Amino acid sequence: MTTRAASRVSLYGTALDGPLTELYERMRRDHGPVVPVEIAPRVEAWLVIGHRELLHLTRDEQYFSHDPRRWTPLREGRVAADSPLMPLVGWRPALLFADGAAHRRMRSAVADALGRVNGHELIRMVRATAERLVAGFADQHAADLVESYARLLPLQVVTELLGLDEENGARLVETLTTIVAPTVAATGANKRMGQILLQLIAGKKRRPGADLTSWLLEHPVGLSDEEVLHNLVVIIVAGNNTTVNWIASTLQILLTDPAFRSSLTRGHLTVDDALDLVLWRQPPTQNFPGRYATRDLRFGGQDIRAGDMLILGLAGANADPEVLPEDGRPVVGNRSYLAFGAGPHGCPARDPARLITRTAVDTLRHRLPDMEIAVPEEHLPWITSPWSKGLAKLPVRFSAPQLAADAPASGSASAPGSASAPGSASGSSSASGSSSAWGSSSAWAWGSVAPGSAAPAPGSPATPPD
Secondary structure, three states, X not given: OOOOHHHOEEOOHHHHOXXXXXXXXXXXXXXXXXXXEEEEOOEEEEEEOXXXXXXHHHHOOOOEEOOHHHOHHHHOOOXXXXXXXXXXXXXXXXXXXXXXXXXXXXXXXXXXXXXXXXXXXXXXXXXXXXXXXXXXXXXXXXXEOHHHHXXXXXXXXXXXXXXXXXXXXXXXXXXXXXXXXXXXXXXXXXXXXXXXXXXXXXXXXXXXXXOHHHHHHOOOOOOOHHHHHHHHHHHHHHHHHHHXXXXXXXXXXXXXXXXXXXXXXXXXXXXXXXXXXXXXXXXXXXXXXXXXXXXXEEEOOEEEOOOOEEEEEHHHHHOOOXXXXXXOOOOOOOOOOOOOOOHHHOOOOHHHHHXXXXXXXXXXXXXXXXXXXXXXXXXXXXXXXXOOEEEXXXXXXXXXXXXXXXXXXXXXXXXXXXXXXXXXOOEXXXXXXXXXXXXXXXXXXXXXXXXXXXXXXXXXXXXXOO
């Protein structure tokens, strides 16, 4: 890169303290739509925060590849094997790291499998899980909605979608809750996750069900067991992290913005409007690696060299003055945000992801109608990384929970991968091949993590474009 080190913006450590919106504004003022950054000491990249430039980046596979083996620092050995960056930039047989025909092959399998999930059944599944979680803490009249709700719900839903039985569903949830940092414990948990999923794949090859694992295995593109494994990790890790942040941030808006909550109660606005507001202001993934330049070029006013990494600045592009009204506030109903990316690698799972998040928020809102935040908003703790910003805690209190008549009492909730799950051994309540509530084009993708390597921490990228 030609930009002097002194002019690069640090995208790690204390540089991320404070409002990220102000950081993006300074970047745009000082550097324009493509910003020279460091994502670790002496590890350089470009952050694309111009809306127009990001669209170009996501749509042009000729000049910008997904294959991290092109990245110059990686080829030159400047990124250590144990670097926290490796789960993001180490090549895996997953659609995140593929271009062209290879990408279309894997994407079609994941998209078709997710497109076979019955949307109405998914709503039922999410609602039932939400009811169980609320019943588990309702008698305490207080809860941390991140720890006791947002972090658990997506995990429990995805184990059902995978077709895990009760015992292994519970094991996977327990394992995934351990994968919170690149530590020895996390590495061990990641190995256990790999073992659980390999056992699941072997079982589904013997006895297919109406579940995502079976649908990936039987897809006509003929994914190998290794490819199925890595794409299952995509669905689990990526889908979970994104949904946790989206649920928590939406609940935060409803709890801290009285005008918005009043408009929602009176029917002037909807939960979907709150979901959109989060995707504009605070997308679950702020920045996402990566694209790799295939040749030298001039882009966004910068000289990009072959092998340079370009990062999708999703939050920064959302705040581009060129696409916002003069007052800088997104218009209700406008969904032109880039939270899900764009182009051939855009995330077509925006509808099922929205369905899960909307159902989770709506169920909680109706079961705890008088809930209120238990600390001043400015005291809420956050988990911040170069890739995302999510709530660490969201403490609330409430006095009159309105539990569903059939919600299980505290401690009696069935495991997330219960026998009633789609594709479980005892039968499926979701028919194979039934049409989804969102249509047939549904898939979300992130990157893949090898079973023996450290998984992304909560601040890692979540479900962005693949």
